[in-house]
Amino acid sequence: MFEDYLKAILAAYEYKKVEGTLPPNLLHPTPGNLKEECLIVYRERYDSADDDVLRLFFSASDKDKGYTKSIQDCNVNDFRQVKKILNRNTPNPGLKFIELIAWLIDFKPRPSILYYKQADRNKTTNHLENSNVPPEETNEPNVPALQVTIHEVSEQKTGTPELSIHGIPGPGGQKTKPSIRTIVLACTGIFLVAGATFFLWKDKTPSTLNGFLPAQKCMYWKGDHYEPVDCNEKITASPVVPLNIRKLNTFKKITLPDTLTKNSLGKVWYIRTGNQREYFTDSGNHPVDTVRTLRPLSEYILFKYISYYRYLLTLLLWSICAVVFIGLCSISLIAFRKKRRRKMLALTSPKMLA
Secondary structure, rough: OHHHHHHHHHHHHHHHHHHOOOOHHHHHHOHHHHHHHHHHHHHOOOOOOHHHHHHHHHHEEOOOOEEEHHHHHHHHHHHHHHHHHHHOOOOOOOOOHHHHHHHHHHOOOOHHHHHHHHHHHHHHHHHHHHHHOOOOOOOOOOOOOOOEHHHHEOOOOOOOOOEEEEEEEOOOOOOOOOOOOOOOOOOHHHHHHHHHHHHHHOOOOOOOOOOOOOOOOOOOOOOEEEEEEOOOOOOOOOEEEEEHHHHHHOOOOOOOOOOOOOHHHHEEEEEEOOEEEEEOOOOOOOOOOOOOEOOEOOHHHHHHHOOOOHHHHHHHHHHHHHHHHHHHHHHHHHHHHHHHHHHHHOHHHHHHOO
């Protein structure tokens, strides 16, 4: 029974270590770190039910300070045996060291006497279930179920005991996981929906006014649209002009010219600036170079300088890159989870615990 208790505690320690839930002092269990962790655990989650464990290791407690002074006065060398047990370097560990480890990692049920009672109760329950006999009533207090249990696997499979921790099945257990194909398809679907939404709504720019007249009486050009402004305010990058409600709402610069098609003829105007061309959603003068007049978009300009297929190709390439990236991330995540699970099972296997 003592060996089972020791194996269960060490298995729980390794499990928490793999899961990353151990505090730093227990990840590096030097005697000094173990003493410091005892003080932390005592201050944060002291329970009178652990008095027997604390008394066994730290002797009597102080009436005013409890076990704080006993832990502080404890010789750091007393924790060397605890370090050896956690590193599996001692063949015959003492009970008080095992109980201290159980207290530090919050292993339940503890102390060992409760663990033994729970183990006996489980054996009795299994025997009664197999015999179809109702279990006897008992006045003993309920003890939480074992967090670490060792059960036998069919001899036809391995012939060795299988370890199950916190409900995680062992090598023979079955646990459904989403396949890589499912994850990739789901991510691809989400991306395609987002792309379709962008494609359908790319030209639906919100109104600057939102149905209300601005208090300002002037406006200025802000990159790709007009913004209302006070007439006395000075804008260095753009001239301040009298407010025009129609232009404020409808005059926009088209930032993705390759999205234009034949349906844009009669609805789009352009101007040449150097070797580039700028496209706008309304007629009139250029918003910055106000002496120049915009020209209506013609078929010649549309087919020579604008390519809707180029836009679709760019969108397709970005979509493929995004799908590949999501797929690689999904594969890496699944591979990491499998590797971590194999490592956990290896650490908690009976051979490692022996």
